[in-house]
Amino acid sequence: MKEIIEGFLKFQKNAFPERVKLFKSLANQQSSRALFISCFDSRLVPELVTPRELSDLFVIRNAGNIVPFYSPEPGGVLASFEYAVAALKVNDIIICGAMTAVATCECLDHMPPVSRWLRYADSARVVNEAR
Numbered sequence: 831m832k833e834i835i836e837g838f839l840k841f842q843k844n845a846f847p848e849r850v851k852l853f854k855s856l857a858n859q860q861s862s863r864a865l866f867i868s869c870f871d872s873r874l875v876p877e878l879v880t881p882r883e884l885s886d887l888f889v890i891r892n893a894g895n896i897v898p899f900y901s902p903e904p905g906g907v908l909a910s911f912e913y914a915v916a917a918l919k920v921n922d923i924i925i926c927g928a929m930t931a932v933a934t935c936e937c938l939d940h941m942p943p944v945s946r947w948l949r950y951a952d953s954a955r956v957v958n959e960a961r
Contacts, residue, residue: 852884862888865914869895869927876926888914895927898950933958 846853863886866876870891877887890897890910897907904912914920931938931948932955938945 856885860885860888860918862886862914862918862920864888864922864924865890865911865918865920867891867895867897867911867923867925867927869893869929871927874927888918888920890914893944893947894929894932894951895925896947896950897925929954 866880866887867890868874868876870893876882876889876891877884880887888910890907892907897911898905900908915923929948929951930936931944932951938948
């Protein structure tokens with residue numbers, strides 16, 4: 831935790847002052863050009879691998895880079911997806927990431943919420959297996 835706090839303080843001291851004009855412009859508007867959906871795997875940082883400037887990507891990260899089917903009870907992924915498309919009017923939608931647990935049919939019964947969430951990808955698994 832100490833390293834995280836030190837990194838934040840370093841950002842405030844060095845990076846923020848160097849780009850204050852950009853941060854001030856972002857305070858009043860968000861102008862994302864693409865929606866990037868990826869796994870929350872800490873080894874993949876969308877802005878780093880693309881490389882994009884702050885606000886260029888509207889990022890949704892979740893287990894398995896999944897967008898569940900539409901439901902009257904919206905979750906955070908659907909609400910974020912809708913906001914990116916309807917409010918920000920993104921031009922492109924990128925879904926990036928591997929789904930090892932789904933592709934290998936890894937048993938995740940010991941993690942019930944994860945197991946239930948990954949069921950949203952069952953149809954993708956079926957299509958992949960058919961190929």
